[in-house]
Amino acid sequence: MLILIVVAGGFFYAAPNLYAPDPALQIAGASSSQMIDRPILGRAEQALTDAGIPFFGEVIQEQGKSALLRLTDRDQQLRAQAVVARELGDGFIVALNLAPTTPDWLLQGGATPMKLGLDLSGGVHFKLEVDVAAATERRLEQYEIGIKKRLREERVRGRVSLDGQRAVMQFRAEADREAARKLVAELYPELFLDRVDETDAWLLYADVTEQTITELVDYAVTQNLTTIRNRVNELGVSEPLVQRQGRNRIVVELPGIQDTAEAKRILGKVANLEFRLVAEANAPISERQRFEYRSAGREGMTEWLERDVIISGESVSNAQAGFDQNSQPNVSISLDGEGGMLMSRATRANVKRRMGVLFIERKYRTRYEMTESGEEVAKRIPYDEKKLLTAPVIQSALGAQFQITGLDNPGESSELALMLRAGALAAPITFVEERTVGPSLGAENIRLGTKSVQVGLALVVIFMMLYYRVFGVAAVLALSGNLVLLVAIMSLLGATLTLPGIAGIVLTVGMAVDANVLIFARIREEIRGGAPPQTAIGQGFDRAVVTILDANITTLIVAIILYAIGTGPVKGFAVTLSVGIITSMLSSIIGTRALVNLFYGGRRVQALSIGGVGGAKVARQGAAE
Amino acid sequence: MNPIPFMKWRWVAIALSGLAIVTAVASLSLQQLNWGLDFTGGTLIEVAYSDSADLSSIRSVLAEEGYEGAVVVSFGTDRDVLVRLPDGYSDEQGALMVDKLRSSSDMAIELRRIEFVGPQVGDELRDDGGIAMLTALGLVMLYVAFRFQIKFALGAVFALAHDVIVTLGFFSLTGLEFDLTVLAALLAVVGYSLNDTIVVSDRIRENLRKIRRAEAIDVINISLTETLGRTLVTSLTTLLVLAALALFGGEMIFGFAVALLVGVTVGTYSSMYVASTTLLQLGVSKEDVMVPEREGADQEGMLP
Numbered sequence: 025m026l027i028l029i030v031v032a033g034g035f036f037y038a039a040p041n042l043y044a045p046d047p048a049l050q051i052a053g054a055s056s057s058q059m060i061d062r063p064i065l066g067r068a069e070q071a072l073t074d075a076g077i078p079f080f081g082e083v084i085q086e087q088g089k090s091a092l093l094r095l096t097d098r099d100q101q102l103r104a105q106a107v108v109a110r111e112l113g114d115g116f117i118v119a120l121n122l123a124p125t126t127p128d129w130l131l132q133g134g135a136t137p138m139k140l141g142l143d144l145s146g147g148v149h150f151k152l153e154v155d156v157a158a159a160t161e162r163r164l165e166q167y168e169i170g171i172k173k174r175l176r177e178e179r180v181r182g183r184v185s186l187d188g189q190r191a192v193m194q195f196r197a198e199a200d201r202e203a204a205r206k207l208v209a210e211l212y213p214e215l216f217l218d219r220v221d222e223t224d225a226w227l228l229y230a231d232v233t234e235q236t237i238t239e240l241v242d243y244a245v246t247q248n249l250t251t252i253r254n255r256v257n258e259l260g261v262s263e264p265l266v267q268r269q270g271r272n273r274i275v276v277e278l279p280g281i282q283d284t285a286e287a288k289r290i291l292g293k294v295a296n297l298e299f300r301l302v303a304e305a306n307a308p309i310s311e312r313q314r315f316e317y318r319s320a321g322r323e324g325m326t327e328w329l330e331r332d333v334i335i336s337g338e339s340v341s342n343a344q345a346g347f348d349q350n351s352q353p354n355v356s357i358s359l360d361g362e363g364g365m366l367m368s369r370a371t372r373a374n375v376k377r378r379m380g381v382l383f384i385e386r387k388y389r390t391r392y393e394m395t396e397s398g399e400e401v402a403k404r405i406p407y408d409e410k411k412l413l414t415a416p417v418i419q420s421a422l423g424a425q426f427q428i429t430g431l432d433n434p435g436e437s438s439e440l441a442l443m444l445r446a447g448a449l450a451a452p453i454t455f456v457e458e459r460t461v462g463p464s465l466g467a468e469n470i471r472l473g474t475k476s477v478q479v480g481l482a483l484v485v486i487f488m489m490l491y492y493r494v495f496g497v498a499a500v501l502a503l504s505g506n507l508v509l510l511v512a513i514m515s516l517l518g519a520t521l522t523l524p525g526i527a528g529i530v531l532t533v534g535m536a537v538d539a540n541v542l543i544f545a546r547i548r549e550e551i552r553g554g555a556p557p558q559t560a561i562g563q564g565f566d567r568a569v570v571t572i573l574d575a576n577i578t579t580l581i582v583a584i585i586l587y588a589i590g591t592g593p594v595k596g597f598a599v600t601l602s603v604g605i606i607t608s609m610l611s612s613i614i615g616t617r618a619l620v621n622l623f624y625g626g627r628r629v630q631a632l633s634i635g636g637v638g639g640a641k642v643a644r645q646g647a648a649e
Numbered sequence: 650m651n652p653i654p655f656m657k658w659r660w661v662a663i664a665l666s667g668l669a670i671v672t673a674v675a676s677l678s679l680q681q682l683n684w685g686l687d688f689t690g691g692t693l694i695e696v697a698y699s700d701s702a703d704l705s706s707i708r709s710v711l712a713e714e715g716y717e718g719a720v721v722v723s724f725g726t727d728r729d730v731l732v733r734l735p736d737g738y739s740d741e742q743g744a745l746m747v748d749k750l751r752s753s754s755d756m757a758i759e760l761r762r763i764e765f766v767g768p769q770v771g772d773e774l775r776d777d778g779g780i781a782m783l784t785a786l787g788l789v790m791l792y793v794a795f796r797f798q799i800k801f802a803l804g805a806v807f808a809l810a811h812d813v814i815v816t817l818g819f820f821s822l823t824g825l826e827f828d829l830t831v832l833a834a835l836l837a838v839v840g841y842s843l844n845d846t847i848v849v850s851d852r853i854r855e856n857l858r859k860i861r862r863a864e865a866i867d868v869i870n871i872s873l874t875e876t877l878g879r880t881l882v883t884s885l886t887t888l889l890v891l892a893a894l895a896l897f898g899g900e901m902i903f904g905f906a907v908a909l910l911v912g913v914t915v916g917t918y919s920s921m922y923v924a925s926t927t928l929l930q931l932g933v934s935k936e937d938v939m940v941p942e943r944e945g946a947d948q949e950g951m952l953p
Contacts, residue, residue: 143901151770288744456767458743464697465761472899479897480890487886524830527902530894531837531909534887535844538879541886542848545879575847578792582785582840586833589781594833601837 027618031505037512040126040137046081047101048123049108051116052090059088064112068093071111077104081123094123110392120280138515141522141596142459144473146466147279148287151457152252154272158452159244160189160237162341165361167191167212167230169424174211180204191215193228201226243342245272247445248453252276255290274453280463288455297337297444301370302378302415303328318383318411319439327415329380334370339363343444345437353437354429357444364424372421380415383443384408413443473526480530481507484537492544498619499540499612506536506604506611513603522596532604539576539612543568561624565617576609652870653877655921656929662922666811673818682821685828685904686764688778690771692734692743695761696750701727710753716746725900729761736768778832785839786810797850798937804927805846808919812842816912830905838912841887845880845920852876853928857935865933869925877921884917 051060051068065082072079072093081094095104101120109118122145124137142149164186171191172184180203182195193208195201205217205228215230249268256264256276265277278287303312312328342358359367371379391405416428431437461469484503488496510532514521547564555563580602587598686693704721707730711719716734724731734743743765751758786806794802816838820827852872860868888910895906 153767153769454767455765456770458763458765460760460763462759462761464759465695469899469901472897472902476890476894476897476902480893483889483893484886487889491882523902524833524905527830527894527898527905530890530898531887534890535841535883537886538844538883541879541882545876545882548878549875571848571851574796574851575844578789578843578847579840581788581792582836582843585781585785585788586836589777594829597830597833597837601840 027614031508031615034505034509034512036130036133037135037515038508040124040130040135041511041515043125043127043137045122045124045137046094047097047120048095049093049101049104050090050119051093051108051112052119053116060084060091060116061088064116065091065093067111068108071107072104075103075107077107079104092123134516136515136518138511138519138521140466140470141520141525142277142279142466143461143523144466144470144521145279146461146463147277149457149459150276150278150288150291150455151269152248152274152276152291152453153456154241154245154248154274155452155454156241156244156272159240160232162360163240164189164191164232166341166358166424167215167232169361169364170211171208171230173423174207175204178203178207180207189232191230193230195226195228198226201228204228241272245274249274250445252291252453273456288458297340298382298384298410299334299336299367300329300332300380300382301334301374302380303330304377315380315382315410315412318413318443327380327412329382329412334379335359335363335366339366340444343441345434345441347434348427348429352429353431353434354427355431355437355441355444356425356427359424361424367426368421368423371418375418375420378415378417381413381444382410383413384410414440469523473523477526477530477533481533484533488537488540494623495540495544495547495620498616498623499537499544501619502540502611502615503533503536505615506607507533509607509611510600510604513607514600517599517603519599519603520596524594525596525600528597528600528604532600532608536604536608536612539568539572539608540616542572543612543616557624561620565613569613572609572613576605580605652867652874655870655873656866656925659922659926659929662926666919666923669815669818670811673814673821676818676821680821680824682817682827683824684775685826685831686733686766686771687829688771688775688827690736690766690768692738692766693762693764694732694734694743694746695724695763696730696732696747697759697761698728698730698754699757699759702730702756704730706753707732707750710750711746714746714749716742736771774829778829781836782813782839785836789839789843793847793850797854800928800931800933800937801850801854801924803931804924805843805850807927808846808916808923809839809842811919811923812838812912812916815915816908819911820908825907826904828904830902831908834905834908835912837909838916841909841913842916842920845883845916846924848879849873849876849920849924850928853925853933857933857937866929869929873921873925880917880921884913887913 049068051065053060061084065084068091069079069082077100078096079093080096082091084091093104093108095101105118105120109116112118126135126137168184168186168191171193175182175184175193180195180200182193182200182204184191184193186192193201193204195204201219205219208215208228208230209217212230214233214236216233218229218231220227220229245268249266252274253266256266256278263279265275267275269275276291307328307330311331313331314326314328317323317325317327339359339362340357341360342356344356346354346356348354385408414428416430428440431440485500488499488503490496492499507529510529519525543565546568547560550560550563551557583598583602583605587595587602702723704723708719708721711721711732716738718735720733722731722733723729732746734746743763747758747760747763786809789809790802790806793805813835816835819825820831825831849872852875853869856868856872856875857865860871863871891906891910891913895903895910898906
């Protein structure tokens with residue numbers, strides 16, 4: 025009974041994978057404020073109808089954030105995308121998508137199909153590495169600048185320099201060193217301070233602890249992760265994945281993307297912030313530029329800025345929202361050494377003037393051109409859109425650390441800090457791995473994978489039927505149940521199906537038979553030993569279970585190790601293998617037994633149809649074995 | 650049924666395994682493995698031409714454009730072309746190459762895939778792979794020593810190491826590419842061969858306890874004979890599906906399937922000969938598997 029429920033459940037959760045997804049177009053606004061409403065969708069529909077491309081199932085999703093149009097023909101997907109993009113213009117992103125066709129009654133039970141890996145769906149896989157050394161160096165510079173500034177403010181005389189992973193301070197008198205030690209401990213409690221006396225100098229070493237470096241790396245990676253997420257959104261991919269991997273790696277997966285060069289340019293872009301002085305009213309027009317504000321509350325307002333850039337986002341190492349002494353919201357900004365120098369040089373002479381912060385986003389304009397053959401091709405021309413975040417008054421000469429105050433509420437300060445961080449890269453990143461799979465290769469991989477599963481399964485079924493007769497039928501049924509369960513569990517886990525994953529399924533089919541074979545071999549032995557059929561079945565199962573457990577647990581150990589070290593597709597293989605081992609144990613121990621009981625249970629049985637042990641065959645088969 | 654005197658031929662098996670291992674090690678040290686892109690780093694580009702591609706003209710275009718050390722081969726069909734750039738080219742240069750090929754040919758060229766692996770990733774993958782293999786062997790040895798006995802553990806690990814070395818030797822001799830999927834296959838071979846070895850060991854242990862007044866060699870012969878049917882059937886079904894995978898799975902999965910085909914074949918042999926011979930040479934006896942407590946405690950003890 026229980027088995028029936030489990031198998032039914034298995035079918036239920038495996039079922040969504042049977043429904044082939046529809047090719048679809050996903051329409052979204054280029055900015056988050058752009059909503060998709062009925063008239064917009066109507067224009068897209070009209071354009072498709074005019075072009076003679078059949079579609080159906082048009083729907084507005086996510087409270088108007090996006091819309092989905094299903095197409096009947098996959099070959100027309102690219103053309104449909106071009107047609108709709110042309111009609112709607114540049115304010116919208118039209119992405120290729122595959123829409124699941126899982127019926128509602130399955131969805132309500134939480135059943136969803138497996139996701140396809142990039143090697144099956146086509147797309148780009150990037151691995152980026154965050155330059156941890158550069159981030160550490162930058163932080164050390166900040167310490168140096170901060171300590172120097174503090175000592176100067178408190179009139180403690182001494183020299184500060186950097187030496188590898190530590191800051192070295194040199195003093196003439198012990199009293200100076202004591203004063204400095206207190207100040208530094210107060211300013212940077214995370215530094216480890218050590219006093220060393222030399223003949224003519226009192227030294228103070230400030231070491232950066234391992235823990236601080238770990239935190240720093242964590243910060244740099246999470247920061248870059250946020251920035252990259254923002255940039256990926258600029259690309260308009262339907263289901264991107266941005267994920268941290270290991271200590272300092274970031275994995276980006278963009279299904280369906282073809283133009284890898286452009287994707288890389290956007291992801292690898294260093295920074296997109298600019299700090300410029302607000303132009304004076306009498307400045308010549310050739311030296312100033314006008315920019316709009318970015319926030320929705322100041323729509324239409326503009327500001328004239330100087331053309332000279334003081335610093336860009338790559339100098340910004342951190343931005344944090346907080347409160348000042350009067351509990352007014354502010355944003356603290358930290359710059360690296362060079363940025364601090366440039367900032368102080370530019371602001372020293374310009375106190376009481378205002379400074380604008382620009383946020384730069386890459387956008388696209390589409391132009392349509394006729395080729396020589398009279399075909400119309402869409403050309404996406406990238407351009408940078410620069411908008412003003414804020415333009416505060418410079419209160420005093422600024423250095424490597426300064427605050428922006430005068431913000432209306434904590435919401436504004438955290439929004440500003442977020443945008444500043446998004447525009448800065450906490451540490452440089454490099455591409456260490458790239459894998460692009462074209463859509464045709466992906467489709468071919470699916471076809472080949474399915475075919476090898478079918479052929480492999482057919483061969484095993486034929487062999488088992490011939491060799492074990494009725495017991496073979498039981499084994500094959502259990503094996504099919506095993507496959508269904510495997511697919512169901514993978515779907516439930518939200519696992520991604522890759523080509524090696526399919527290979528794992530094929531391998532599971534081959535190996536899953538093993539447990540059955542063990543049991544049947546035991547039953548045959550019991551019969552040869554003269555046991556009556558029912559006893560033989562019982563004994564055979566009981567004695568085989570121990571062996572099966574031992575053999576499979578060891579294999580499971582290996583599969584788990586494989587999961588731990590593997591990346592991408594190989595992980596997919598490890599997952600299918602592990603799940604396959606577990607389901608095959610269950611299906612053969614419980615499933616096959618139930619089926620055998622169904623066939624032979626509750627009655628006196630004269631002979632078992634298990635092949636190879638019937639009467640005269642015993643001796644011959646035994647000898648052959 | 651009469652036991653087949655497997656162990657009578659164990660010297661032949663030792664000689665055979667010895668020869669295979671010596672050949673494998675010699676080949677591995679002389680010409681090493683044909684490391685795939687995953688481990689060497691570099692760039693690999695697969696493109697499909699609309700009609701059969703002229704490899705020599707592609708080579709000359711690449712030479713003109715300054716892609717030194719580019720290896721151009723056809724892949725699967727004569728329309729699919731695979732270009733490998735050695736480590737040292739940047740990821741952008743790889744992407745640019747496709748544009749250059751497009752402009753040099755009047756045929757439509759479709760980009761099938763680009764793989765770029767930086768040198769640091771390659772080294773890491775190789776180290777991780779080695780560590781994983783050793784961890785797998787170590788953990789398995791612990792488990793078997795705990796569940797069976799140390800002599801069985803040694804037998805199992807010898808058999809596994811034997812399979813891995815011989816399979817590696819096969820890849821070295823044939824010059825087939827050794828990439829990440831092949832490494833995964835090798836670990837799967839460890840898992841499979843282990844499965845086999847455990848089943849045989851389990852039977853040897855059972856028979857050592859059950860059959861009184863028999864020499865170890867006879868017990869092993871009886872056990873091998875009893876499990877032979879099961880060993881062959883399981884190997885056969887696994888080989889069947891692997892053959893399907895190798896024939897129909899396509900180029901990207903071919904190396905994986907071949908590694909498993911070789912590994913499973915060797916693994917079947919090793920679970921019968923290598924593990925048992927090791928047991929015999931270590932002088933396995935009834936005392937090694939005696940149950941210290943009451944009779945039948947082993948049955949309960951085995952259930953988790």
